[in-house]
Amino acid sequence: MRKGPNSGGDDLYVIKTFQGLEDVLAEEVQLLGGKNVRKGNRVVTCFGDQALGYRLNYELRTGLSVLTPLKSGRTPNEHAVYDLFRSIQWDRVFRINKTFLIDMVCYSDRFRNTHFLALKCKDAIVDQFREKYGRRPSISKCPDVKINVFIKDADCKISLDLSGASLFKRDYRYTRGIAPINEVLAAGLIKLAGWDEVSPFVDPMCGSGTFVMEAAMMARRQPAQFYRKNFSLMHLNNFSQNLWEKVVDEANSRIQDQHNSIIGRDRDPEVLKKAEMNAVRAMQKGIRFEQGDFFNWQPDDPPGVMIMNPPYDQRIDLEDAIAFYKDIGDHFKQHCKGWKAWIISSHLKALKRVGLKPIRRIPVHNGPLDCRLVGFDLY
Ligand SMILES: C[S@@+](CC[C@H](N)C(=O)[O-])C[C@H]1O[C@@H](n2cnc3c(N)ncnc32)[C@H](O)[C@@H]1O
The missing domain is CATH 3.40.50.150 (Vaccinia Virus protein VP39)
Incomplete structure (x- = not known):
């Protein structure tokens, strides 16, 4: 996971949110102990240790997902994206019995077919496991491990989505109305x-x-x-x-009984x-x-x-x-x-x-x- 230059070895966390909620999210991240908190468009970043990553996931009310970057690089074509994926030792990240999913966001004219590109990323992971173990992890729509890929022109960022399913899924809902707000x-x-x-x-x-x-x-x-x-x-x-x-x-x-x-x-x-x-x-x-x-x-x-x-x-x-x-x-x-x-x-x-x-x-x-x-x- 990416360490910050002045972060004392801490991990970088990238928290996604809705447009307009960046200020309140940054405040929450700060209160939970995030260091060097910065706001972007629909995103807040901070540094912190592994416990902070857990706290952000468990406690944040206004974040949609918590990512931690793994690797980034120049990727002018599909082969370069494949190679960037291959350069990560995936068996150090997750075990072969876990399912995974590539979640891709691509803003680039170089890649016309993002579905094909996501398949290349998946192939790179699967090929690496198969070469080493003779077997491969499966993909799933409800995966154990979610891998986020963000491509802008010829730059590619690969991150782990630590949340998995979006954090608006609080799992308290029994039933929904016609137009429930997120x-x-x-x-x-x-x-x-x-x-x-x-x-x-x-x-x-x-x-x-x-x-x-x-x-x-x-x-x-x-x-x-x-x-x-x-x-x-x-x-x-x-x-x-x-x-x-x-x-x-x-x-x-810290939970109180009454309100x-x-x-x-x-x-x-x-x-x-x-x-x-x-x-x-x-x-x-x-x-x-x-x-x-x-x-x-x-x-x-x-x-x-x-x-x-x-x-x-x-x-x-x-x-x-x-x-x-x-x-x-x-x-x-x-x-x-x-x-x-x-x-x-x-x-x-x-x-x-x-x-x-x-x-x-x-x-x-x-x-x-x-x-x-x-x-x-x-x-
Ligand atoms: C967009 S929905 C609200 C969704 C809600 N925020 C949620 O998360 O489920 C609008 C609600 O307004 C209610 N409503 C419309 N006119 C009303 C009125 N005059 N008095 C009380 N409720 C009304 C509707 O029954 C509907 O449940």
Whole structure:
């Protein structure tokens, strides 16, 4: 693994995230002990020891995957990519009985067929094992070991993806709503909204409950991957079960039992049932779920933070969306005094019709959707 020039022998970690979450991710990485933390576009890098790599995977709320670079080089053609792969001693990285997958991102006109290129990378690994052992490791869509390849023009970076499946997969969900927000994005938006993790928190259109689940885990100091049992890092030769358990125990020892008022509301009883099932499965007993229409609701808790992603279904035409957002703004003004309210939406025109002056407008991406997180101070 790559060591930094001034890193005292530490490993380099590259953590991917959504556009717009780089600041909150960098803060988390810093708090977990990352050294020399730097922000890039949809990425944060840092240096640290093996325990840091484990902590980043177990505890980060706003990272999508944690990579550690293995090797990079000039690769003007497929043969050079093959040779770069062959120059790594793969049996030192993982054993022959592990499955693996090449995850390739390629920004280069030199390589027209990235699928073919990924096969060349796979061949290089397989050929090396076969020559040495007469057998080869298998590939799998749900692999033990995930190898990340990033090609830009004629430069190739080979990294190990220590997470494997993306870290938004927290493994607490029993069932999903129609348009659930990604867990990593939800956690990042709560952090961007500046919630103090203590005052009341409400999602009045909670769907399957992603925001309230993430909020409850934050308030209880429960690590983001408390329920997840599998990470790619566990399948590498250098995996230390003792060190992993130490990192997990240390993080779990900070979990608190109680939190203040966290409420999920929705008008749809079916989707609310799913949210409640998720919460039960995740043992988040303190979340209060209530069925009801937002427009008939007046918060009776002391003011706190409200966050919601209203429906942005393609089937809602613009006029209806504009009326809906205008009604949300009117309801804020009349019934939600003292609250800080945040809306995430890709309906940029409709968002302007809330009719209140925003305290912040933060560009974020929800997959391919260009969104804004817009905050209002309802004093
Ligand atoms: C985009 S989904 C929210 C998804 C949610 N963030 C999640 O992660 O599952 C929008 C939700 O708003 C709810 N909704 C729409 N209009 C509502 C209203 N007037 N009052 C309460 N809930 C409403 C819908 O039932 C739907 O569950």
